[in-house]
Amino acid sequence: MTILSILCLFLVIYKVDATSSHISRLEELELERHLKLINKTPIRTIQTKFGDIIDCVDIKKQPAFYHPLLKNHKLQRMPSFENKRRGRNEEGVANRSSEFEKVLCPIGSVPIRRTTKDDLIRIKSISTLTRDFPQSHFAAVYTKKWDNNNYYGVNANVNVYNPRVKNNQMSNAQIAVQNGESYGINSILFGWQVAPRLYGRKSTHIFALWTRDTFNKTGCYNMLCQGFIQIHKSIFLGIRVRNVSSYGGPQFEFSLSISQDPYSKNWWLIIDGKSVGYFPSELFSNMSRADVVGWGGRVYGVVDGTSPQMGSGYFPDGNLRHACFMRRISYIVSGSLQLEQPNQKLLHISVDNSNCYNVKYLGFLDENNRDTIQFGGPGGDCGL
Template sequence: MGMAGFIAVLMLIGVIISPCVYGRELSDHQEIEVERLLKGLNKPALKSIKSEDGDIIDCVPIYSQPAFDHPLLKNHTIQMRPNFIPKSTSMYTKTKTKATQVCHKNGRCPENTVPIRRTKKEDIIRSKSIESFGKKTTSSIPEDTPSTHHEYAIMNSQRGKYFGTKFAMNVWNPEVQIRDEFSLAQTWLVSGDGPNLNTIEAGLQVYPGMYGDNNIRLFVFWTTDDYKQTRCYNVNCNPGFVQRSNSITVGGAYTPVSQYDGEQYELSVLIWKVNEELVGYWPGSLFTSLGDGATIVQWGGEIVNFETDGKHTSTDMGSGHFADEGFRKASYFRNIMTVDGTNTLSEPQGVYPTITNDNCYNVKAGDGTGTSWGLNFFYGGPGQNAKCP
């Protein structure tokens, strides 16, 4: 399906509310529209891998991936390797266990293909509407103003000029009480303002309303218009993220995960034109302001909470334990660095917290620089508790 046709399908079916949300069957017409959308999203694969968590990973030829449905990328040549990567001003020792994806147990995709999580019919009808499928339900970057349904425990950089960030984070599988809630840990790179707000976001999330389960999954996200039209997770809509890795699946689940007072599993992330794991990148032509660098970088946890019977839900952030409990008990970001205009990694100065409801979730700076953990902080919380009714 060509790009023009794909857009036409989205516009046509975007106003249809899926009756399956309300326990009714799809009409014949709606069934046809869902199948048309699935055909546009799921590209022909050279090989498919059935993951033990129920996902099907399609190994799609690298130039057939959804990113090339974007009109700005029609003639894009994939940047297979950077000429250089940012250099660090410090050296830290990695001591934790690397996290791996569930699907790796059953094989990996061949060279010159990329692994893409297959979209299923139930994924689409689980959305409130076909228009909202794959889209972020919230519409703002972290702010100091508390929100009834939108809570953060994060660290912020001072305003400046940033060209990327690098960090390590431990991987947990937070419990989410209600299907339409999510719990995530991520980084935000932000530039512009108003309708021209641009962000790149990446990290880990549990989002049963999107994925149909409670597994912790890798995600990417971008917007160029303040979360209006471009506000899609992964490769579900508004294509643009170009995948390169033939082993890391965007939307793929991780196992095992960190255990309370036990083994800690980590994910290392570098957001800078290309990913350290060579997962993929966003071409600069997609953005209106991020091509000139981000003005602020943020790291930490985010929750969308929907009260039940007037009470806060018990949805976890991170490990579900407050930052004060520290290593092996709370979630953390460590060895946090940013990339400057000279392509150098260095520790950001003057980072400060934003906590929207510290009775439910909080953040606490670590022991400071000069240690093997570099700049670091702990964050998280259990949601509903004696102080968070």
């Protein structure tokens, strides 16, 4: 299984229809059991203007610390490279930086979006498509595997949009790290998405997705299972993005990074130089490094014979005000923590349906827009 397969992993919808209020007693008990695992007693509760409930949870009592593999895990409050990398992540941003919902938790606590029973009825938070990927399409750039290529991070300045989707659809823009083969793949994805089944609305949200076994038994989005350790006190997984780009108009972006700490080996998620949190090294079976990294878009779901938009909903044409882009794409290949420009000879470009979506490697456009890719498309009748 390649990075293309990992870039298309999405949650399976519960067998219980989201419009139905009838669930069995056994299903209800399972929902309640899972809610107890991922919702912890808050120090403070914040309700956003859009109706989300954010729990400020003691940083040492968040769900991840109840994971069997993490009971002896020592909390890492910041990555060892934070001061070294912060300036580079923010350097040369030519577009406006996206903003997020205003949430601020007390010192010693972290924000976690509360999961409700209705959330779990809308989605199945435990299982993920792992073998076949019907109704999904991709437009991605990823590194080819070759001897002795080890990656320890991936980075990009990611353009932010709000593509049109229907209730049973999803549209993502993401960066990824992966290691392993077949059913032993370990991977982390990080980006933005529009996913009504996950969030109950069609706004754009920050997301992460992980697994240690190709989603056979482990992995989930955001905090829907135990694993991710939240550190930042105001930016969190699932947070709503307040401002998005428009075709031909103002462009918004943020810098995203998945970076391994060279000392703890934890994998950190970073937005605009701010350390959101990390996936502990103990969580994975084979993630001391990555053998593939990638950038691109993915959509899922066919409703009334049509697939959703990807990116801005327009094909890449070289104009950064038209189609969604990622600029300054880069990776880390050594313990130096320096972001390196991609070797174009090692990049693979792949699209599964060029009638609906596409991706282009634009390379160097100017000093601020170097190593740029552009991707997206209108969707429509794309087949299964």
